[in-house]
Amino acid sequence: MWIEIFSYNFMIYAFIIGALVAVVTALISPFIVLNNQSMLADGLAHTSFLGFVIGVILIDQPIYIALLIAALASVLIKLIATKASINNDAAIGVVSSLSFAIGLIIISVTSGFNVSIESLMTGSLLTTNIDDIIITSLLALVTFAFVIFFYRYLYQNVFDKENIVISRRKSIILDYTLSMISALIIVVGVKIVGALLVSSLIIFPTLIATQFKKSFKTTIIISISASLASMLISIYISYPLDIPASSTVVISNAVILFGAYVYRILKGKFQR
Amino acid sequence: MIHAKNLTVKFNDLTVLDDITFDVNKGEIVHILGPNGSGKTTLIKIILGLLKPTSGEVLIDSKKVGYLPQIIKVNSNFPTTVGEVIYSGFAKQYLVMKKAQIEIIKKWLQKMQIPDLVHKQFSELSGGQRQRVLLIRALIAKPDLLVLDEPTSALDPEFRKRFYEIMYELNKAGMTIINITHDLDSNFVDCSNNVLYLDRQIKFYGSYCVFQTDYSSKGHHHHVD
Numbered sequence: 001m002w003i004e005i006f007s008y009n010f011m012i013y014a015f016i017i018g019a020l021v022a023v024v025t026a027l028i029s030p031f032i033v034l035n036n037q038s039m040l041a042d043g044l045a046h047t048s049f050l051g052f053v054i055g056v057i058l059i060d061q062p063i064y065i066a067l068l069i070a071a072l073a074s075v076l077i078k079l080i081a082t083k084a085s086i087n088n089d090a091a092i093g094v095v096s097s098l099s100f101a102i103g104l105i106i107i108s109v110t111s112g113f114n115v116s117i118e119s120l121m122t123g124s125l126l127t128t129n130i131d132d133i134i135i136t137s138l139l140a141l142v143t144f145a146f147v148i149f150f151y152r153y154l155y156q157n158v159f160d161k162e163n164i165v166i167s168r169r170k171s172i173i174l175d176y177t178l179s180m181i182s183a184l185i186i187v188v189g190v191k192i193v194g195a196l197l198v199s200s201l202i203i204f205p206t207l208i209a210t211q212f213k214k215s216f217k218t219t220i221i222i223s224i225s226a227s228l229a230s231m232l233i234s235i236y237i238s239y240p241l242d243i244p245a246s247s248t249v250v251i252s253n254a255v256i257l258f259g260a261y262v263y264r265i266l267k268g269k270f271q272r
Numbered sequence: 273m274i275h276a277k278n279l280t281v282k283f284n285d286l287t288v289l290d291d292i293t294f295d296v297n298k299g300e301i302v303h304i305l306g307p308n309g310s311g312k313t314t315l316i317k318i319i320l321g322l323l324k325p326t327s328g329e330v331l332i333d334s335k336k337v338g339y340l341p342q343i344i345k346v347n348s349n350f351p352t353t354v355g356e357v358i359y360s361g362f363a364k365q366y367l368v369m370k371k372a373q374i375e376i377i378k379k380w381l382q383k384m385q386i387p388d389l390v391h392k393q394f395s396e397l398s399g400g401q402r403q404r405v406l407l408i409r410a411l412i413a414k415p416d417l418l419v420l421d422e423p424t425s426a427l428d429p430e431f432r433k434r435f436y437e438i439m440y441e442l443n444k445a446g447m448t449i450i451n452i453t454h455d456l457d458s459n460f461v462d463c464s465n466n467v468l469y470l471d472r473q474i475k476f477y478g479s480y481c482v483f484q485t486d487y488s489s490k491g492h493h494h495h496v497d
Contacts, residue, residue: 034350034351148367151367152359152360152365152366152367155352155356155360156360158350159350159352159357159360160341160360162320162322162339162341163339163341163360163361163409165320165321165322166320166321166322166337166339167336167337167361167413168321209351210349210350210351212351213351213393213395213396214351214353215351215352215353215355215356215391216351216352216353216356217356218351219351
């Protein structure tokens with residue numbers, strides 16, 4: 001039973017897409033969490049819920065509509081936060097609750113809405129198809145290129161924003177690009193672990209990695225490794241145990257975080 | 273170097289800077305003094321481009337500005353090394369640090385009397401050490417204008433002397449220096465330095481020595497806590 005998992009095509013797909021999503025969410029994780037924007041992931045997840053709902057009504061592949069709507073929402077959140085001088089968290093709250101409400105109304109007035117709301121909420125890792133894998137791979141490629149190319153800018157943007165302005169390297173376009181890429185990543189994440197749990201894929205990796213107190217670069221590497229490990233382990237054990245993979249990921253992330261925390265405390269004790 | 277004309281800053285009904293006009297020439301050292309709430313930090317923010325004045329304008333003729341912030345608001349859990357922090361000051365930054373750049377960082381750490389800190393966590397440094405690291409970051413791209421916000425506040429007395437030595441050395445090489453401070457240390461400041469005493473308006477602007485004899489004797493004490 002523990003080996004025959006690999007003889008199913010849908011399980012292979014699940015491992016591939018799970019790995020891609022785990023890596024890519026962990027890669028952008030430090031730039032969001034250390035920038036005090038953890039709520040952004042949650043907000044965008046709600047927005048992509050609306051995207052999926054509209055997508056299901058309009059076309060066969062709702063993910064395309066979801067990608068579009070989440071990208072628009074990410075720009076909208078940034079705009080509200082900067083122009084209307086509302087603070088960021090509040091801007092996220094406004095956009096996300098509004099889109100969630102609209103999504104629920106659409107579902108209630110559309111007869112024969114044939115996708116279970118539960119799968120939007122908690123994901124459907126085992127029903128991914130080759131299209132999902134292609135989209136996620138492309139997204140992973142773009143994200144890696146973006147982070148590698150603008151690494152130093154992104155670092156300064158989380159460490160000391162003022163200094164970017166002073167050194168006249170401030171680029172609003174890069175800010176928007178980061179938040180748009182995050183939005184797209186979250187849409188793919190919603191498909192895998194669902195709208196309710198996707199923010200955990202963004203938040204946990206950085207929380208785990210910061211326990212080790214390393215350089216920023218090493219923190220990103222630890223973040224990716226931890227995320228990948230917890231995803232693969234979770235997919236592997238959830239199927240034979242017949243529990244949802246999405247919830248298992250969250251729990252295994254929490255277990256790793258606890259382990260890392262204990263490690264930090266013990267290390268601090270022995271060094272003294 | 274800096275040409276400020278009729279600068280006024282209002283936050284709602286509160287006038288923080290009231291019609292300020294002054295010039296700073298290339299190669300000068302200007303200490304900005306004034307009581308709390310006198311608009312010192314606001315003035316610096318305008319010079320640095322972090323804040324727009326309500327009216328008036330500032331022209332700055334500088335290729336590269338270095339800035340030492342007062343207290344950096346870094347999350348105490350932010351994972352980064354001293355080397356990474358300093359590196360973010362370089363004009364040209366690469367994904368992987370160049371050997372020559374690492375050597376420059378090490379040389380500066382030596383100069384600031386904090387060698388061997390390259391790989392240390394920034395969040396684990398003392399206040400004085402942090403300030404020195406941030407000063408290196410401000411200086412590493414060889415700015416022609418250096419803006420310091422309370423640079424000596426967190427420095428230990430022994431390093432204070434070294435700090436002024438480095439400042440004068442840089443100034444001799446042509447760097448213009450603007451220094452906000454509460455405690456102007458007369459041991460290290462001479463008549464070549466200028467003082468701009470600010471209290472929403474410019475109350476004094478001229479040589480330190482004139483300030484000493486003229487202004488302080490009128491009963492205005494410039495040491496404010």
